[in-house]
Amino acid sequence: MAEVLVLAELDPAGGGARKTTLEALTAARALGEPSAVVLGAPGTAAGVRDQLAEYGAATVYVAESADIDDYLVAPKAEVLAQLVSEKSPAAVVIPSSPEGKEIAARLAVKTGSGFLTDVTEITADGTATQVAFAGQTIVHSKVTTGTPIFTLRGNSVTPEPAPAAGAEQTVSVSISDAAKQVRVVERVVEQKSNRPELTEASIVVSGGRGVASAENFSIIEGLADSLGAAVGASRAAVDSGFYPHSFQVGQTGKTVSPQLYVAVGISGAIQHRAGMQTSKTIVAINKDPEAPIFELADFGVIGDLNTVVPAATEQINARK
Amino acid sequence: MNIVVLVKQVPDSGSERKLDPADNTVARASADNVINEMDEYAIEEALTIKEAQGGEVTVLTVGPDGATDAIRKALSMGADKAVHVSDEAIHGSDAVQISAVLAAALEQLEYDLVLCGAEATDSQMSVMPALLSERLGIPQLSGARKVTIDGGTAKVERQTDGGYWSLEAPLPAIVSTWDTINEPRYPSFKGIMAAKKKPVETKSLADLGIDASAVGLANATTQVLDFAGRPPKGEGVKVTDEGDGAQKFVDFLAGQKIV
Ligand SMILES: Cc1cc2nc3c(=O)[nH]c(=O)nc-3n(C[C@H](O)[C@H](O)[C@H](O)COP(=O)(O)OP(=O)(O)OC[C@H]3O[C@@H](n4cnc5c(N)ncnc54)[C@H](O)[C@@H]3O)c2cc1C
Ligand SMILES: Nc1ncnc2c1ncn2[C@@H]1O[C@H](COP(=O)(O)O)[C@@H](O)[C@H]1O
Numbered sequence: 221m222a223e224v225l226v227l228a229e230l231d232p233a234g235g236g237a238r239k240t241t242l243e244a245l246t247a248a249r250a251l252g253e254p255s256a257v258v259l260g261a262p263g264t265a266a267g268v269r270d271q272l273a274e275y276g277a278a279t280v281y282v283a284e285s286a287d288i289d290d291y292l293v294a295p296k297a298e299v300l301a302q303l304v305s306e307k308s309p310a311a312v313v314i315p316s317s318p319e320g321k322e323i324a325a326r327l328a329v330k331t332g333s334g335f336l337t338d339v340t341e342i343t344a345d346g347t348a349t350q351v352a353f354a355g356q357t358i359v360h361s362k363v364t365t366g367t368p369i370f371t372l373r374g375n376s377v378t379p380e381p382a383p384a385a386g387a388e389q390t391v392s393v394s395i396s397d398a399a400k401q402v403r404v405v406e407r408v409v410e411q412k413s414n415r416p417e418l419t420e421a422s423i424v425v426s427g428g429r430g431v432a433s434a435e436n437f438s439i440i441e442g443l444a445d446s447l448g449a450a451v452g453a454s455r456a457a458v459d460s461g462f463y464p465h466s467f468q469v470g471q472t473g474k475t476v477s478p479q480l481y482v483a484v485g486i487s488g489a490i491q492h493r494a495g496m497q498t499s500k501t502i503v504a505i506n507k508d509p510e511a512p513i514f515e516l517a518d519f520g521v522i523g524d525l526n527t528v529v530p531a532a533t534e535q536i537n538a539r540k
Numbered sequence: 541m542n543i544v545v546l547v548k549q550v551p552d553s554g555s556e557r558k559l560d561p562a563d564n565t566v567a568r569a570s571a572d573n574v575i576n577e578m579d580e581y582a583i584e585e586a587l588t589i590k591e592a593q594g595g596e597v598t599v600l601t602v603g604p605d606g607a608t609d610a611i612r613k614a615l616s617m618g619a620d621k622a623v624h625v626s627d628e629a630i631h632g633s634d635a636v637q638i639s640a641v642l643a644a645a646l647e648q649l650e651y652d653l654v655l656c657g658a659e660a661t662d663s664q665m666s667v668m669p670a671l672l673s674e675r676l677g678i679p680q681l682s683g684a685r686k687v688t689i690d691g692g693t694a695k696v697e698r699q700t701d702g703g704y705w706s707l708e709a710p711l712p713a714i715v716s717t718w719d720t721i722n723e724p725r726y727p728s729f730k731g732i733m734a735a736k737k738k739p740v741e742t743k744s745l746a747d748l749g750i751d752a753s754a755v756g757l758a759n760a761t762t763q764v765l766d767f768a769g770r771p772p773k774g775e776g777v778k779v780t781d782e783g784d785g786a787q788k789f790v791d792f793l794a795g796q797k798i799v
Binding site: 292293294297318321322323324325326328329330333334335336337338347351352353354355356357358359360361362363364365366398401402403404405406407408409410411412413417418423447464465466471472479480489490491494497501502503505509514516517518519520521522523524527528529531532534535536539 | 553554556557558559564578634635636639658659661662664665666667669670671673674675677678679680681682683698699700701702703704705706707708709710713718719720760761762763764765766767768769770773774776777778779780781785786787788789790792793794796798799
């Protein structure tokens with residue numbers, strides 16, 4: 221069976237492969253036999269092999285070098301291009317993070333290939349599905365030149381185990397000077413959260429301008445915690461200083477596609493919809509019956525969030 | 541400091557956007573076209589750097605003739621001049637091909653810094669800095685929430701999940717800006733009047749030394765096979781809270797086996 225290279229995205233905190241990686245391994249199986257590629261500083265791959273094997277990696281290529289960690293994106297693209305030229309894979313699948321998309325772009329130029337970003341499905345003949353224009357349009361596309369490169373949008377595919385050998389192979393790396401131009405001087409974490417990662421969460425509770433203050437976002441956090449959900453925010457809430465920017469959902473924030481999305485005090489502007497429209501079930505709580513978010517909602521409550529949300533949180537907690 | 545800002549004209553993200561069933565490309569002719577909102581942050585950043593350090597700001601656009609409207613907007617904000625690459629043969633090109641055209645156009649300009657938006661709202665790819673970095677061999681500092689130009693060095697805070705990375709690279713470099721970086725200025729009346737007289741140089745593929753067979757729909761590296769509107773959602777349930785809104789919400793969640 222043809223080999224398909226899957227770039228592994230790892231949890232920076234050392235928690236192993238991210239869910240997006242398991243999704244990419246699962247999606248790649250439509251195209252052939254996946255091999256995982258682990259790139260990072262020395263020691264990065266320790267302990268992730270078993271997980272990658274469980275989700276179908278026949279081979280786990282490991283390239284470790286301080287240069288991969290010290291410089292932005294370009295070294296990873298360089299190693300991946302080297303593997304593509306050695307292995308001639310049928311395709312390359314990469315999780316669709318900002319970095320993943322940039323690696324895909326560089327790899328496309330290096331290998332003379334086409335690439336498709338944010339795909340939600342890949343079929344055996346290499347046809348990919350993409351969601352365009354804030355979720356309004358579903359597109360089927362294909363790479364017609366070179367080695368097809370796909371970046372897979374998070375939460376589009378359900379990870380399914382398919383145990384494989386996971387034979388570890390060390391790849392020797394020597395990063396060129398050209399790929400060592402952008403030095404990562406420091407990685408700063410500003411907020412730590414014990415909640416699930418926004419783009420991976422199966423439930424997201426988001427608050428908008430209607431929440432009215434930073435303090436009042438505790439209502440949103442309370443509901444989120446009762447459901448084991450991640451917290452999101454609209455841009456108006458972020459711009460008003462209610463919640464940090466890294467939790468923004470929408471066109472210029474995160475794209476989420478959870479099982480359940482609860483929009484609280486959010487009007488449903490097109491730019492917000494762009495980031496959540498493909499959620500499986502959508503609930504809206506808004507005091508304005510005309511709010512456009514209700515057009516999307518499977519269930520809507522017309523009411524004041526300050527009474528509805530705390531009451532719902534209490535009832536959910538009471539059921540536990 | 542010579543700064544080139546990449547500006548794209550896109551269908552307004554607030555209006556209904558469509559693909560053209562004739563060839564599955566973005567329906568631009570019939571669209572309500574505007575400057576890519578995300579590029580306004582790049583223009584603002586360029587103007588701020590120029591105001592502090594001197595130099596010239598050039599706008600570079602690849603797009604149909606009508607894209608001059610986006611160029612005028614950038615000039616009215618305060619950019620000095622523009623280059624507009626327009627050629628029928630470019631229609632239907634994908635990101636890989638557009639990056640080749642932009643790279644060729646950049647090679648004919650003198651620049652210390654290239655700025656662009658974090659993403660075009662029509663394609664939503666966020667890949668142009670990576671593609672151009674690869675083609676031009678200049679460093680890519682993408683996703684900036686803060687840019688500092690310190691002599692021959694670009695320093696950027698790259699926005700990440702829950703924080704940022706500090707990046708550093710020598711100039712010339714390409715930097716993309718997020719909408720958290722600044723507050724773009726509105727063109728003043730004086731700016732709008734002045735923009736009418738600013739030079740806009742139009743270039744064809746031939747002017748860039750690019751063969752038509754390298755671009756266009758027929759030579760693209762990817763192909764849109766078909767498209768369809770997203771199937772409409774079934775009518776949802778809407779309740780008005782009369783003291784029982786929370787109960788009904790929780791019942792709904794229970795019905796979905798979520799609680
Ligand atoms: C280039 C660009 C990019 C953008 N990117 C994004 C993006 O990534 N994400 C994003 O979200 N937006 C984005 N926007 C902004 C977007 O257009 C909207 O302005 C924004 O989504 C509105 O946020 P909101 O719904 O919270 O606020 P509003 O539109 O002000 O809505 C607040 C809602 O809360 C309701 N409400 C008020 N009080 C209560 C109460 N007590 N109880 C119940 N309901 C109440 C109101 O009825 C109203 O519907 C972008 C805009 C541009 C131009
Ligand atoms: N045709 C184009 N002409 C000029 N600039 C462009 C063009 N396409 C993309 N860009 C720039 O690249 C950025 C990122 O676009 P994208 O990678 O397509 O999301 C945009 O914000 C623009 O600044």
